[in-house]
Amino acid sequence: MWRNLRKRRSSPVPSRLVFGLGNPGRWYAGTFHNAGFLAVDLLAISAGIRLRSSGEAEVGVGLVEGATVLLGKPRTYMNLSGRAVAPVYGSFAGSPEDLVVLHDDLDLALGVVRLKRGGGTGGHNGLRSLKEELGTGEFLRVRVGIGRPPEGVDPSDFVLSPVPEELQDRFRGGVSSAAEAVTDILREGFDKASTSWNARRAAPPP
Numbered sequence: 001m002w003r004n005l006r007k008r009r010s011s012p013v014p015s016r017l018v019f020g021l022g023n024p025g026r027w028y029a030g031t032f033h034n035a036g037f038l039a040v041d042l043l044a045i046s047a048g049i050r051l052r053s054s055g056e057a058e059v060g061v062g063l064v065e066g067a068t069v070l071l072g073k074p075r076t077y078m079n080l081s082g083r084a085v086a087p088v089y090g091s092f093a094g095s096p097e098d099l100v101v102l103h104d105d106l107d108l109a110l111g112v113v114r115l116k117r118g119g120g121t122g123g124h125n126g127l128r129s130l131k132e133e134l135g136t137g138e139f140l141r142v143r144v145g146i147g148r149p150p151e152g153v154d155p156s157d158f159v160l161s162p163v164p165e166e167l168q169d170r171f172r173g174g175v176s177s178a179a180e181a182v183t184d185i186l187r188e189g190f191d192k193a194s195t196s197w198n199a200r201r202a203a204p205p206p
Contacts, residue, residue: 082133108145
């Protein structure tokens with residue numbers, strides 16, 4: 001799809017790339033690790049953007065908050081996310097800040113959303129792959145808190161676990177907030193959106 005866009009000069013060229021991280025397939029659909037996928041799905045539905053397979057990603061282009069945006073989800077597994085994003089990034093990004101990545105984060109409480117410019121990978125395999133393939137980690141991030149695993153549960157097993165029913169509301173709230181944060185970035189700019197979102201208090205656990 002992005003190759004066709006590049007060839008057709010009359011087609012709008014996206015000014016921002018928004019990728020959600022996750023794993024494809026039904027097996028992973030309801031897991032903590034797919035928070036980024038779910039947030040992009042919400043954005044696509046809200047903006048009426050249809051995601052279609054292109055290369056190793058699902059992508060769609062449309063208007064969000066008046067900006068032409070390319071929404072995407074890698075079709076690779078999480079630890080190869082960069083392989084799916086790199087061709088799109090190479091075609092359209094003028095700088096790392098043209099890319100917004102939505103991903104789950106163990107270091108934030110469940111449902112909390114925070115924005116970050118660049119930084120390390122924090123052990124997140126999707127971020128690690130992106131950093132390796134893009135040659136930079138200075139892209140913009142929307143972090144969706146999933147909380148720490150229960151005692152005795154390995155983090156790698158936890159992120160691939162289905163979200164328990166009693167935690168669904170808080171998880172979905174975080175996913176919805178992540179989509180909202182992207183619209184704020186597009187409308188207000190990253191710095192203003194970041195100041196607002198990072199100042200919010202986490203809701204007390206039920």
